[in-house]
Every structure is written in C-alpha cells, then in structure tokens.
Amino acid sequence: MTLVVDVTARRGAFEVRAAFEAEAGRTVALLGPNGSGKSTLVSTIAGLLPPVEGTIALDDLVLDAAASRAHVPPERRPIGVVFQDLLLFPHLSATENVAFPLRARGVPKAEARERASGLLERLGLANRADARPGDLSGGEAQRVALARALVVEPGLLLLDEPLSALDVGARMRVRELIRDELASFPGVRVIVTHDPVEASVLAERLVLLEDGKVSQTGTPEEIRAAPRSRYAADLVGVNAFRGTLEPLEVGAGLLVTGDGDIVAPWPEGFTGGEVIGLLRPADVTLSLDPPGGSARNVVQGHVTSISVEGDRARVRIASGPPIVAEVTLASVERLGLRDGVVTWASFKAVEVEILPT
Amino acid sequence: MATDSRHSPGSASSPLRKGRIPAGFVVLATLGVALVALPLLGLVLRTPWSRVLEILTSETARTALRLSLIVATTAAAISFVLGFPLAWVLVRSTFPGKTLVRAVVILPLVMPPVVAGVGLLAAFGRRSGLIGSWLYDWFGIQLTFTTAAAVLAATFVSFPLAVLALEAGLRGLDERLEDAAATLGASRWYVLRRVTLPLMGPQIAAALVLSWARALGEFGATITFAGNLQGRTQTLPLAVFEQLQTDTDAAFAVSMLLILLAFAVILALRGRFLR
Numbered sequence: 001m002t003l004v005v006d007v008t009a010r011r012g013a014f015e016v017r018a019a020f021e022a023e024a025g026r027t028v029a030l031l032g033p034n035g036s037g038k039s040t041l042v043s044t045i046a047g048l049l050p051p052v053e054g055t056i057a058l059d060d061l062v063l064d065a066a067a068s069r070a071h072v073p074p075e076r077r078p079i080g081v082v083f084q085d086l087l088l089f090p091h092l093s094a095t096e097n098v099a100f101p102l103r104a105r106g107v108p109k110a111e112a113r114e115r116a117s118g119l120l121e122r123l124g125l126a127n128r129a130d131a132r133p134g135d136l137s138g139g140e141a142q143r144v145a146l147a148r149a150l151v152v153e154p155g156l157l158l159l160d161e162p163l164s165a166l167d168v169g170a171r172m173r174v175r176e177l178i179r180d181e182l183a184s185f186p187g188v189r190v191i192v193t194h195d196p197v198e199a200s201v202l203a204e205r206l207v208l209l210e211d212g213k214v215s216q217t218g219t220p221e222e223i224r225a226a227p228r229s230r231y232a233a234d235l236v237g238v239n240a241f242r243g244t245l246e247p248l249e250v251g252a253g254l255l256v257t258g259d260g261d262i263v264a265p266w267p268e269g270f271t272g273g274e275v276i277g278l279l280r281p282a283d284v285t286l287s288l289d290p291p292g293g294s295a296r297n298v299v300q301g302h303v304t305s306i307s308v309e310g311d312r313a314r315v316r317i318a319s320g321p322p323i324v325a326e327v328t329l330a331s332v333e334r335l336g337l338r339d340g341v342v343t344w345a346s347f348k349a350v351e352v353e354i355l356p357t
Numbered sequence: 358m359a360t361d362s363r364h365s366p367g368s369a370s371s372p373l374r375k376g377r378i379p380a381g382f383v384v385l386a387t388l389g390v391a392l393v394a395l396p397l398l399g400l401v402l403r404t405p406w407s408r409v410l411e412i413l414t415s416e417t418a419r420t421a422l423r424l425s426l427i428v429a430t431t432a433a434a435i436s437f438v439l440g441f442p443l444a445w446v447l448v449r450s451t452f453p454g455k456t457l458v459r460a461v462v463i464l465p466l467v468m469p470p471v472v473a474g475v476g477l478l479a480a481f482g483r484r485s486g487l488i489g490s491w492l493y494d495w496f497g498i499q500l501t502f503t504t505a506a507a508v509l510a511a512t513f514v515s516f517p518l519a520v521l522a523l524e525a526g527l528r529g530l531d532e533r534l535e536d537a538a539a540t541l542g543a544s545r546w547y548v549l550r551r552v553t554l555p556l557m558g559p560q561i562a563a564a565l566v567l568s569w570a571r572a573l574g575e576f577g578a579t580i581t582f583a584g585n586l587q588g589r590t591q592t593l594p595l596a597v598f599e600q601l602q603t604d605t606d607a608a609f610a611v612s613m614l615l616i617l618l619a620f621a622v623i624l625a626l627r628g629r630f631l632r
Contacts, residue, residue: 046540074539087537091555100551104543152542 001155003188007054007064009037009044016040016212019054022156022205027182027189029199032209033231038192039084041209042160045190046081047074058155058188075104077156080149084161086141088133088148094120094140095129098147105152119147123177139170146181157182159191163198175201176356197278200240201355208232224324226307227314237314239279239324245272245354252296252349260320263296264352276355281314281326283351287344288335295346299323302342306332313337317345397616404613405606412610420588421596421611424504425573428592432511432572433565436519440564444523466517473513474581481509481582506583507590511572519568526560563626570622574615 001024008017016037022028032038043049045056047063050071056064063072080101088097098116103109120129123143133141142162149157162178163171179202182189193199199206200220208216208223208231216228220240227237243257245264255262255277264277285291291298301319308314313332315325323345337343405412412418447459465473481489481500492498500506530553538548554561576594583590585599593615600608 043536046536048536048539074536075542075544077540079540081537081540083533083537085533087531087534089534089538089552089556091558100538100543101541103551104538104541104547148541 001059001188003045003156003190004055004057005041005045007041007044007051007056007066009040009049009051011040011043011049014040014212015052016044016209018207018209018214020207020214020217022188022190024186024188026205027191027203028205028207029203030190030192030207030209031194031196031199033194035211036194036209037212038194038209039160040212042081042083042158042192045156045158046079047072047077078154079156079158080152080154081158082142082145082149082160082162084164086133086145086165088136088141088145090133093130093132094125094136094144097133097144098151101148101152116147116151119151120144123147123181137170138166139174142166142170142174143177146178150181150185154187156188156190157185159189161193162191163193163195172356178202196238197353197355200238200278201276237281237324237326239281239284241277241279241321241352243275243277245270245275245277247272253354255352255354257321259322260299262321262352263349264354265350267354267356270354270356273356278353278355279323279347279351281324284323284325284345284347286315286317286325286327286331286335286337287346288341289344291344291346293346294348296349297352298344298346300342300344302340303337305339306337315343317343319345400609400612400616404609408606409610409613412607413614415607417587417596417600418607418611418614421591421593422614424507424588424590425592425594428504428507428511428575429569429572431508432515432575433519433569435508435512436516436568436572437523437561437565440516440519440523440568444520444527447520448524448527462520463517465514466521470514470575470577471581473578474510477506477510477513477578477582481506501582502584502586502590504583504589507579507592510578510582511575511592514575514578515568515571518571519564522560522564522567523557526557526564529560530556559628566622566625570619573618 003022005021006019008015014037018037018041020028030038030041040049044051044064051064051066053066054064055062055066058078061078062070063077064070089100092100095113095116098119099112102112102115107115117126117129120126123146125140125143125147128136128140133144136144142165159178163175166174175198182202191199191202204219206218206220206223207214208229210229210231216223216232223232224237224240241255241257241262243255245253245255245266247266248254248263251266253264253266255264255275262277285295299317299319299321301317301322303315304318305316306313308329311329312326313329315327315332315337317323317325325345335343443462447455478486478501480487481492483489483493483499483501489500492500500509534556535548535552538552543551574594575592576598579590579592580595580598585591585595591599593611597608597611597615600611
C-alpha cells in the first residue's frame with residue numbers, strides 16, 4: 001500500500017505545497033519547524049481541510065482530487081489519526097474512547113468494548129480502562145489515543161507530534177512503545193514532528209518541510225550526508241552511531257559500532273542492548289595534533305568533504321566511526337582544512353545522547 | 358505594567374482591592390438587597406399559611422398549575438428544538454445579515470411582553486393576522502384563545518434565552534473534538550449524538566431550565582394574545598392577576614408557589630448563578 005500526496009492546501013493566508021510518497025512498512029516522518037505547514041498537511045491528509053490543488057491517493061483509492069472536486073470525507077477515510085493534543089473525548093472512559101470508532105461503524109456495543117479492552121490490555125492499560133482522560137497521565141493518554149487510532153486497523157496511521165506533550169521520562173517510554181506499534185503496523189505510517197531525534201528514531205524516511213514547502217526528502221543518512229538547507233543541517237545533521245552499548249564503568253558505557261567504539265553515558269535504568277548514540281556536530285572539536293584534555297573520544301581520519309553554510313562549515317571525516325563536525329570558517333582556514341587533510345576529532349562522552357532502540 | 362495588575366490581587370496600588378469596602382458601597386449595596394428582599398418578605402408575611410393548602414388544591418389553582426406546567430414544558434422543548442439549530446447556524450456560519458438575525462432573535466428578551474402579545478396578534482390573529490387569517494380562511498384553525506396560543510406566547514419570550522445559552526455552549530466547545538470524531542469514522546449525526554450534545558450537557562440543561570422558568574412566568578404576551586380563559590389559557594401568573602381582584606389570599610398563596618418554583622430553578626442552576 002502506498003500513500004501518494006501531491007497537494008497545495010491553504011488555511012487562511014498560509015499555503016503549504018507538498019509532494020511525497022509513503023509506502024507500507026516504512027515509516028515516513030514529516031519534519032519541520034513550527035509554522036512550516038505540518039499541521040495543515042495533517043488536516044488535509046485526514047480529510048478535514050480539502051486541498052485547493054492536487055491529489056491524495058492511497059493505492060487506487062483517490063481521497064482528494066481537487067481538479068475533479070473529488071473529496072472523501074474524513075469519516076470515510078481509512079486513516080487513523082493521533083492528534084497533537086490527542087483530543088480524547090473527556091466525557092468517555094478510556095475503553096469508551098477506544099471503542100468509539102467501532103461503535104461509529106456500527107459494531108455492537110459488547111463486541112466494541114471487548115475489542116477496545118483487548119487493545120488497551122496489549123498497551124498495558126488494562127487497569128486504566130474505566131478512567132476518564134482527565135485522570136490519565138500524559139503517557140497513558142497517549143497510549144489511549146494510539147489505541148483509538150489503531151482499533152479499526154486503518155490503512156494509514158498518522159501521528160501528529162506524538163511525543164510533544166510528554167515530559168522527558170514519559171517521552172522515552174512512549175517513544176519505544178510507538179516504535180514497537182509502528183513496527184507491527186502493516187499499513188502506511190506517517191509521523192509529523194518538529195523533533196529531528198524523534199524523526200530519526202521512528203522513521204526510515206524523512207520529508208523536510210520549511211515555509212510551506214518540501215525542502216528535502218531522503219533517508220536520515222542521506223540528509224545527514226548532504227543537507228540542502230541550513231535547517232536541514234541544524235536539525236538532521238546530527239551524528240548517529242548505531243550499535244550495542246556495553247558496560248564500561250559507573251555511569252558510562254562503550255558503544256560498539258561496526259566502524260569503531262565510542263565512550264558514552266549509561267542511561268539510568270538501562271539494561272544494555274541496541275542503542276543509537278546522537279552527537280551534535282557543533283560538539284566536535286577538530287585539531288591537527290592529538291588533543292589532550294578531558295575528551296574521552298578521540299578519533300583520527302582524513303577530511304572527505306567540507307560544506308559551507310554561512311560562516312560555518314560542516315567537515316566530514318573518514319574516521320572510525322565517521323564523524324561530521326561543525327566549525328567556524330575561521331577554524332577551517334586556521335587549521336588549513338581541505339579534502340584529504342588528516343585531522344583529529346574529539347568530543348566528550350557526555351555529549352553523546354543515548355537512545356535505546 | 359497595567360496589564361499585569363489584574364493578575365496580582367492585593368497589590369498595594371489598587372484602592373478597591375479585596376478586603377477594603379468603601380462605606381458608601383455598604384449602604385448602597387444594602388439598599389439593593391432590601392429592594393429585592395422586601396417584596397419577598399412581604400409575600401412570606403402576607404401569605405395566608407393556614408389556607409395555603411386549601412387554596413392550592415382548589416379547582417382554579419390546580420387547573421392553572423397543570424396548564425402552566427404543560428405550557429412551560431412545551432415552550433422549553435420547542436425553544437430547544439428550534440434554538441439548537443439556530444444557535445449552530447449563528448455560531449458556525451457566516452452569512453449576510455447575521456447580526457440582524459441575532460438582534461431579531463434576542464429582541465423578545467428586552468421587548469415589553471404586551472408588545473410581544475400585540476405582535477403575535479398581528480401575525481396569528483384570526484381576523485387581521487398575517488398568517489392567522491390565512492390559517493382560519495383555509496383550514497378553519499384559530500390560534501387565539503387556545504392553549505396553543507399560550508404556548509406560542511411563552512415560546513416567543515423564552516426562545517432567546519435558550520438560543521443564548523446554546524450559543525454559549527457551542528462557542529465553548531472544542532470543535533477539534535468533533536474533527537477527531539470524524540476522523541474516527543463518525544458521521545455528522547453520530548458526532549452530534551455522541552460528542553457535541555453530551556459535551557454541551559450543562560448548557561443544554563441551562564437552556565431548558567432558563568426558558569422553562571421564563572415561560573412559566575410569562576404574563577403580558579399570554580394575556581394579550583391568548584386571553585385569560587380558565588382551563589385553556591389561564592396559567593398561574595394569569596390566575597394570580599385575576600385572584601388579586603377577587604381573593605387576595607389566593608393571589609398571595611399562588612405567588613408563593615411561583616416563588617418556590619423560581620427558587621428551585623436557581624438551585625438547579627446554582628453552578629451558573631451561585632459561585
């Protein structure tokens with residue numbers, strides 16, 4: 001199943017123009033800053049805001065075709081939406097919220113409640129089944145909203161900023177839960193987020209939105225390698241190390257990747273296993289001589305590319321593992337950096353953010 | 358900053374801050390309370406308590422009470438059934454002349470009830486009424502001096518209250534909840550039934566109670582348009598008016614009953630009026 005979006009949508013004076021595809025089995029993230037048109041696009045795909053131009057189709061099913069004024073209303077779209085503010089019905093219990101889409105489709109009450117309870121149980125909410133949304137914690141409410149969107153097994157799951165309303169602790173747990181649910185969801189998966197970390201962890205493919213336009217699409221690796229805008233570089237251009245985190249010492253572990261090892265912090269309560277380590281390029285220090293000091297991670301390699309954005313340069317180094325560093329243009333000149341020059345890159349262990357996968 | 362001051366009660370610069378009541382205000386406020394309380398006190402004292410039961414169970418009072426309940430309840434129901442769609446249109450759509458429509462709908466609230474009665478005669482009167490003469494000539498239907506006329510008069514004056522309460526309810530509703538319901542497969546009718554109406558519960562209750570109370574007390578429009586016919590159009594207020602000229606004791610007793618009903622309304626809406 002494939003979602004094909006090629007639309008112009010307008011809300012008030014704001015216009016967003018986007019074209020992208022999302023295949024079943026691969027999560028696509030629409031990534032952009034606030035005001036980039038993400039929520040307008042969510043409304044349009046959900047059918048709440050008909051596009052002024054273009055088409056939206058899920059395989060052969062044309063959901064919108066502005067030219068022929070074709071428009072499938074939201075209630076007849078095979079789409080499950082989890083809204084940014086969740087929008088759980090405050091007057092219904094968790095179970096009744098999840099049963100709502102089934103009841104709306106004419107499923108008998110007893111059967112609907114049974115299926116809703118089953119899904120809530122799978123998501124670890126069996127003991128909160130009768131609670132009203134106002135009495136649920138942020139993480140619990142998030143799971144109820146996810147269950148409500150999933151219960152009718154839609155062809156497309158659309159998550160709008162699924163983690164933005166949560167505190168840091170809940171965010172990590174819910175992120176894992178969402179990742180698991182996304183992995184087992186057979187249809188098309190689209191998440192909308194302003195958070196590049198969320199996007200890199202949850203999605204296989206990114207669609208970058210800026211000022212109502214798609215500025216770049218590709219895998220996180222592709223965008224990291226060649227960000228086409230300052231925004232792309234800032235938000236997506238983080239170093240990501242995938243590997244296994246092994247215990248090293250108190251509070252620290254060794255992230256073993258296929259290309260080399262990195263010392264990283266040990267997340268509280270983590271029991272070991274597969275992780276992604278994220279490192280912002282601006283936290284990397286470059287030098288021509290082996291650096292002294294407190295940085296635990298020191299790698300060496302030759303420069304493979306330098307791309308300039310304003311007064312800053314992104315320097316890619318073929319070290320083990322490969323590193324992207326962001327330094328000022330002045331530093332590039334002072335160090336005489338150019339393609340092929342061998343340089344040292346160093347960064348402190350605490351600069352690496354560990355995300356269990 | 359000026360805008361900050363209202364967030365800081367008790368800031369030293371505010372002369373009217375909580376806890377320091379100007380002496381003049383105390384006097385005027387007391388007078389205000391007395392203005393409302395004295396007639397109530399007078400009623401309580403003048404009510405012939407030994408005869409109350411006898412009066413209220415009399416044929417006239419029982420007939421008027423039954424008629425009042427029928428008229429007020431029907432008027433409240435009509436006000437809701439017609440008022441909800443109207444409130445919906447007024448809140449959720451824009452059309453030329455919307456302000457005018459609102460003004461016209463709210464007008465009965467501030468209009469002298471007797472004028473409402475005259476207007477109803479002009480529209481539904483048998484001989485000269487805009488629609489009334491036509492109804493009579495073609496179908497032989499006469500509204501004036503019937504219970505239907507009493508209901509129409511009561512509805513006319515209570516309708517704006519229902520519309521205003523329902524409008525407030527619709528305005529306070531998070532429309533995105535209805536959007537969410539639509540994406541979950543709910544038809545418009547299902548959204549209305551399972552989301553919109555339940556979420557508006559308190560405002561719907563307010564609309565019903567307020568319009569019911571207003572209809573119950575309606576006098577001027579009713580007596581002008583429907584007349585004062587015992588058993589057909591003589592509701593409690595009209596009965597009080599008539600008894601005042603024949604049996605003042607009865608007038609006081611029935612007034613007491615109406616006041617108790619009014620108290621019940623305030624209790625029912627205590628969340629709205631008493632905080």
